[in-house]
Amino acid sequence: MSKSYIKYPIAFHKQSEKLINISDVTDANKTDLICLECKENFVAVRKHQTPHFKHKPNSVCKGNVETYIHWVTKEIFKEIKEFELPEIFIDNLTDNQREKLDYEVNNLIKKKVPENLQLKFKKDLKKNISESGIFQIEQIEIEKAYKTSLGNVRIDIVTTINNQELFIEPFFTSQIDDLKKRKVALLEKPTLAINLLSFVHRFDYKYNLENLKNYVISKNSKYWIFNREKKIEKYRLEYLNYVSEEIKKQQNDFKLNNLKLKKITELENKVQQLEEKIRPTQDEIWKARDEIRKIKNDIGIRDYEY
Ligand SMILES: [Zn+2]
Structure with a gap:
């Protein structure tokens, strides 16, 4: 099937360097709308049951649905000013971090909770060690390269929040691989993955800029794949305090x-x-x-x- 048949809902406007919905295309701007993958002009198909952009029939664009949502998301990050960081869940920790926390939580429970209530007590504990929150994005860089002892790594989106770099890796069908995770750990940068596949599936390709923006801003689109050891250590102590408090409450x-x-x-x-x-x-x-x-x-x- 030719690439010219893929229906895209959003294009890049060359002059303003902004994204634009198919519904916002006018006769005045329709000739300046391109695909950022191949830099060719999109054809705006406005009189259609599902209005959309498409490539010209002779297009040589190597892009597809996956590379498309990637570049659109990168552009969206240039436009948003703040976004929500998700909680760090115990499931997001590395094996070592999780085992250490689990060992200490179990010790507390063994000492202080009646044996017949231990299983239920543990099951009812919260599953996150930090809370979510809205943060201002101070700076944004796209496709930034870093050197590590395991080789170079290219980060899709580098945001600066509270004067610190935070990496964001959108993924579609293939999640962030272990080597990239290890490189990110060497760089000691907090890193989030954004699931773009579930977004595209939810909207069945009929999404607009607002939908994708809201999704990208929301904590529900992301999960942590790396956090600095020092930070995890702080949250680990806070979590143990929380467990102690829960034990007190249930005395x-x-x-x-x-x-x-x-x-x-x-x-x-x-x-x-x-x-x-x-x-x-x-x-x-x-x-x-x-x-x-x-x-x-x-x-x-x-x-x-x-
Ligand atoms: Zn293209």
Whole structure:
């Protein structure tokens, strides 16, 4: 299938260097709208059930749906002034970081939570070690190259927030590979992945600039793939504090639980004593039944005849 049949909803306006929706195309601007991949002019198909841009039939563009959403997203980052950073979830930590946290949380629980409540207590704990928040973007750089001891790495979007660089890697079908993750870790830059595939699927290709902007700004589009060790260490201590607080909050429940456990033990002891008390009587009952059976057997009465 020719590339000219792919329907694109957004184009790049050469003069203003801004993105533009197909719905905002006019006779005045329609000749200045290009694909940033090949720099060729897009054809604006406005009288259509789904208005869209497309390449000319003789286009040599090597782009596709995936490279398209990549460059549109990069351009969008140049236009937004702030965005939401997601929570760091325990699942986002490296194996080492997660094991360390888990070990210490388990220790606290083992020491302070009644054994029968430990599983539920742990399950009910929050799954994030930091909170989400809206941050101003101070600076933005696209396609920035860095040198690491594992080789060079090109970062799609480098934002500056609170005077610190934060990397953003949009992905479509293939997620950020381990080598890139290791390079990012060597650079010690906090790094987020943005899932563009789920966006495109959600809107079934019929999205506009606003949809994509809102998605990119929202924390729901991103997850952390790297955070500096120092920061994780700080959040780890805060999380352990939170667990201790939760234990304190549930002290009354734990006390009540322990009272009930004590009551169970008391009742079980009582049942045991009562059983011992009636054992001689029970033995006599069994003995008498045994005798009845023998006598009946002697005189030919079988129980099944009753
Ligand atoms: Zn193109």
